[in-house]
Amino acid sequence: MSSRACPCTPLLPALALTLVAAMGCREPATSDFRHSTDASSRAGLVALPDGVLTANEAGTVVRLERSGRVVWRVSLDREVATRPALLGDSVIAGTVGGDLVRLNLADGAVQWRLTGEPPVLTAPVADAEGKFVFLVAPDGSVRSLYTDTGKTDWERPPPGKPEPTAAPRGFPMPVLQDGLLVVALGDAGLMALATQDGAKRWQRDLRDVLGMTLWRDTLYVSTRQGHVLALRLGDGTSLWEQAPAEALSSPPSLALGTVWVGTAGEVSALVGLSPSNGKEVARITLPDPLISEVTPVREDLLLVPTSGRQGRLIALNTTTWAQAFSVRADTPLRTRPVVLGDQVIVLGLDGRVLSWRLRKTDP
Template sequence: MSSRACPCTPLLPALALTLVAAMGCREPATSAFRYSTDASSRAGLVALTDGVLTANEAGTVVRLERSGRVAWRVPLDREVATRPALLADSVIAGTVGGDLVRLALDTGAVQWRLSGEPPVLTAPVADAAGKYVFLVGPDGAVRALFTDTGKTDWERPPPGRPGPAAAPRAFPTPVLKDGLLVVALGDAGVMALATQDGARRWQRDVRDVLGMTLWRDTLYVSTRQGRVLALRLGDGTPLWEQAPAAALSSPPSLALGTVWVGTGGAAPLLVGLSSEDGEEVARATLPDALVSGVTPVREDLLLVPTSGRQGRLVALKTGTWQPAFSVRADTPLRTQPVVLGDQVIVLGLDGRVLSWRLRTPAR
């Protein structure tokens, strides 16, 4: 077992539980493990059936079992800034230095590696069959690569007219379904491309996109200017639009039949909108801003990671949306939690992977 993993460690001050009075002295969550990847991380967590996979700014990709035991660590030497793409038996990770690597999921063995590629600043996505991986470059160019060899199948050039070289940038994670790859490319807006050849199927003038998520055949989009839109996936037809706040801080996430977004400003909020018509159905005050997604646990709790220095993971009761409890990581939580049964796993900005087990509520 790695010295960095401490499964079932008693709760320490740095992982202290803060409970609402109604919970009494019963601890709703206990520490399962804590593990340091040895460098800061913004790559997020990839959920596996038996654990998680992550990466850090030192360029290390790590697979952890549910116990916190390290299954493998692979150094790529340059920062991995985005979540790797998961295939059935492998993962594809990219670095800011322009390396693209396919690793065996069971051992971490390198299956192929490309160098001299554009920096990977936007998370790659793979199709359900695992045949293609799709990449968005810092300039907005979109490529499809064969996952078995890494060779390019097709490439779509950056949108708009060529101009002065701009600083490299990250774009929201693309959404992929039913032969369509939906990308948000800054001032070029949101567009759907055919996965077969990259041909544009539709485009909408939606700018400053924070993120996108898909549920059934509806694409949900949030923007920094406070807009949340629902678009029909097949043709981009607008279904509804709402502006729940002057500014938003997070991509949309779908949980419990509701679209959730975080708001910016001095008093951050979590706002829930009906997935059907966009009407507001929930609103809760947060200790700090939400900048990623929320995750449901069972049917009675919604987990909200907050990005302040204390890094609180807030559990809200469904229905009332009042706090049930919170756990403090003492590092900003800027990526979405992973839930495996009664176990919750989060990634801190400092590169620590923290896990708690939730107590089953009394009947």
């Protein structure tokens, strides 16, 4: 598909979003809004019924309406490097400086704030009832906090002695279901803990985990070494293991009945695997690596954010897996898009929140 601008539309200004379509001159998506958070960001987007919430390296937490209007901004002074945890009418955000804050979702008011905590480099997760939030520290220790006060419920020590020269690092976002908290702790492997008291339920020697996703009682895991595994959540038993590439670049995501992972190497690709047996069902070449999750839109499109300098959001036709169109953000897309009806919202590495409206398909 040619990347030329459509000849029957004027060229967009240099700072505008670029649209590359595969369907003549009728734009399949139109720019809706752009909002700069005023600093780079790797925190990702929290989807809300009426918009999104994000944060940046300057420590600013921002809530936006679907129109792009700012509902509120709160400064936490230090970088927020991970996606905040949503708790119904509030959110919990942590900083690299060791602050942990609960903010009212309506107006951003601080409900409580802890200081002097370990750096928050791994995304916190909350239980379905919003009573507890779980945090993984850079040394691999795991804590459960009461969300109403921020006080510690239980704490599990690090799985081993950290190297004295090791730089603080984040781990993949934990997954939580059926009273189990599954954490990937680097060289310590994959571990399932009881949410009630932190007791270890099972452990797998699985290193360099990129991420995890759950479907029903099955946990899907991807590793940098090119492996994708399906594990039984209850006991960690392996259901299948596949190696679709020599190296992978993304956590797994489940969409349209398929497990999707991005490959690393000379050629970037999106690979789809059957969730029942791991057999490859699709392979699509990408212009740049996928390092986050993919997102379905309706039943006919799959959105793939790419992490190259152009930051293309590619829409694949789910019937043929051919590219339907792509939009260019001119900044790497490193986190999962949010879909609200016919609206798509992404976060660029430069801290801009970008939105497009998808054209309705013809009857």
